[in-house]
Amino acid sequence: MSVALLWVVSPCEVSNGTGFLESVREGNRLFDSSRHRNLVCNERLKRGGGKQTDNGRKFSVRSAIVATPSGERTMTSEQMVYDVVLRQAALVKRQLRSTDELEAKPDIPIPGNLGLLSEAYDRCGEVCAEYAKTFNLGTMLMTPERRRAIWAIYVWCRRTDELVDGPNASYITPAALDRWENRLEDVFNGRPFDMLDGALSDTVSNFPVDIQPFRDMIEGMRMDLRKSRYKNFDELYLYCYYVAGTVGLMSVPIMGIAPESKATTESVYNAALALGIANQLTNILRDVGEDARRGRVYLPQDELAQAGLSDEDIFAGRVTDKWRIFMKKQIHRARKFFDDAEKGVTELSAASRFPVWASLVLYCKILDEIEANDYNNFTRRAYVSKSKKLIALPIAYAKSLVPPTRTISLLS
Numbered sequence: 001m002s003v004a005l006l007w008v009v010s011p012c013e014v015s016n017g018t019g020f021l022e023s024v025r026e027g028n029r030l031f032d033s034s035r036h037r038n039l040v041c042n043e044r045l046k047r048g049g050g051k052q053t054d055n056g057r058k059f060s061v062r063s064a065i066v067a068t069p070s071g072e073r074t075m076t077s078e079q080m081v082y083d084v085v086l087r088q089a090a091l092v093k094r095q096l097r098s099t100d101e102l103e104a105k106p107d108i109p110i111p112g113n114l115g116l117l118s119e120a121y122d123r124c125g126e127v128c129a130e131y132a133k134t135f136n137l138g139t140m141l142m143t144p145e146r147r148r149a150i151w152a153i154y155v156w157c158r159r160t161d162e163l164v165d166g167p168n169a170s171y172i173t174p175a176a177l178d179r180w181e182n183r184l185e186d187v188f189n190g191r192p193f194d195m196l197d198g199a200l201s202d203t204v205s206n207f208p209v210d211i212q213p214f215r216d217m218i219e220g221m222r223m224d225l226r227k228s229r230y231k232n233f234d235e236l237y238l239y240c241y242y243v244a245g246t247v248g249l250m251s252v253p254i255m256g257i258a259p260e261s262k263a264t265t266e267s268v269y270n271a272a273l274a275l276g277i278a279n280q281l282t283n284i285l286r287d288v289g290e291d292a293r294r295g296r297v298y299l300p301q302d303e304l305a306q307a308g309l310s311d312e313d314i315f316a317g318r319v320t321d322k323w324r325i326f327m328k329k330q331i332h333r334a335r336k337f338f339d340d341a342e343k344g345v346t347e348l349s350a351a352s353r354f355p356v357w358a359s360l361v362l363y364c365k366i367l368d369e370i371e372a373n374d375y376n377n378f379t380r381r382a383y384v385s386k387s388k389k390l391i392a393l394p395i396a397y398a399k400s401l402v403p404p405t406r407t408i409s410l411l412s
C-alpha cells in the first residue's frame with residue numbers, strides 16, 4: 001500500500017475499504033482550524049474567489065467543461081480547457097495587482113496548530129521525496145514556502161490518484177469521489193479534514209491557486225471509472241487535461257513567473273498545461289501493454305482504425321510495421337506538446353526552473369526509449385537509466401540558468 005494512503009487510512013477504515021471516504025462525511029477532524037478557516041475565507045474573498053467557496057454551488061460545478069443537454073459539445077476540448085487557463089491566469093493577475101511581487105506571505109499564525117502545520121508539511125515532503133525523487137531534489141532550490149506548497153499539492157494529487165489507482169481502487173464509486181470533492185471544497189473553505197489537507201488549506205490561502213483544476217482532476221478520476229476507450233484525440237486530450245494538465249495549472253501559481261518575464265500570464269499557463277499533457281501522453285505511450293492487461297486502451301480509436309489497427313492488435317501485443325507507423329505519429333504529437341512547454345519554463349521564476357527542466361528533460365527521454373525498444377511498449381517498459389539521468393541533470397541545470405525572454409511574448 002502506498003505511503004500516502006497509509007497516513008490517512010486507519011486500520012478499521014481499511015477493513016471495509018470505503019471507510020476512508022466514509023469518514024470524510026462524518027467530519028471527524030484531526031486539524032482544528034477555526035481561526036485558519038476565517039483567514040482563508042477572508043483571503044479568498046479578497047481575491048474575488050468567493051464564488052468558489054459558496055456552499056450552494058458544491059457539486060453543481062463538477063467541471064468547468066460543459067456539454068449541451070443533448071450531450072453534444074460545440075467547442076473542442078482544447079478551447080474549453082483554455083477557459084480554465086484564462087480563469088487561473090486572471091486570478092494570478094488580480095493577486096499581482098494587489099501585491100508588488102508574487103511572493104509567499106508569512107505563515108498564518110494559528111496558536112497551538114503551528115507545530116501541527118509544520119509537521120503536516122514535513123509529511124508532505126516525505127511523500128514527495130519517496131515518490132518523486134528527482135523532482136523533489138529540484139524543489140530544494142526553491143524558497144521554503146514555495147517548496148512546501150508544491151509538496152502539499154503533490155500529496156493531494158497523489159491521494160486523488162490513489163483513489164482510482166491504489167489498493168482500495170475497487171471500492172471507489174462515483175459517490176466516493178463526490179465525497180472527496182466535498183472534502184476538497186472544505187480544504188478551500190479552510191476546513192481541512194486531516195493534517196495533509198491542512199497543509200493544502202494553508203497553501204491555497206497563501207498562493208492564488210484556483211480550485212477548478214483540483215475539481216477537474218477529480219472529474220478525470222470519474223472519467224477513468226466510466227470509460228476505457230477514447231473515440232478520438234479530442235476525447236483523449238480532455239482526459240489528459242483532467243489528470244495531468246491540471247497539475248501544471250496548480251503548480252505555476254506556486255512556482256511564480258519571473259518578475260522580468262515579458263510573456264503573458266496566459267501563455268505561461270498554457271505552457272504548463274502543455275507539459276502536463278505531454279507527460280500524460282508519454283505515460284500512456286509507455287504503458288500501452290500494462291493498460292491493455294487491465295482492459296484499457298488510452299489511444300484514439302479513430303487513429304488506430306486509420307492505421308489499420310484495432311483493440312485486438314493491442315491485446316495481442318503485436319509489434320508490426322503498422323504499429324510502428326502509428327507509434328511514430330503518437331510520439332511526434334507528444335514531442336510537440338513538450339516543445340510548447342519548453343517555451344514557458346524559461347519564464348518561470350529562477351529557482352523554479354530547475355525542477356521543471358529536470359522533469360521535462362527526463363520524461364521526454366522516455367519517448368526516446370520507446371523508439372530504442374523498437375516500439376515494443378507491450379512487453380518492454382521504457383525507462384531512463386540512472387546513467388542517462390545523471391547526464392541529463394546538468395543539462396537541465398544549464399537550461400534553468402537561461403533567463404526569460406526580453407522581448408514581448410514569444411509564446412502564443
Ligand SMILES: CC(C)=CCC/C(C)=C/CC/C(C)=C/CC/C(C)=C/COP(=O)(O)OP(=O)(O)O
Nearest residue numbers: 244247248251271272275276279280283344345
Ligand atoms: C512548463 C511550465 C511553465 C510550468 C511547469 C508546470 C508543471 C510542474 C507541470 C508538470 C505537470 C505534471 C507533473 C503532470 C503529471 C504528469 C504525469 C503523467 C505524471 C506521472 O506520474 P506517475 O504515474 O507517478 O509517473 P511514473 O509512472 O512515471 O512514476
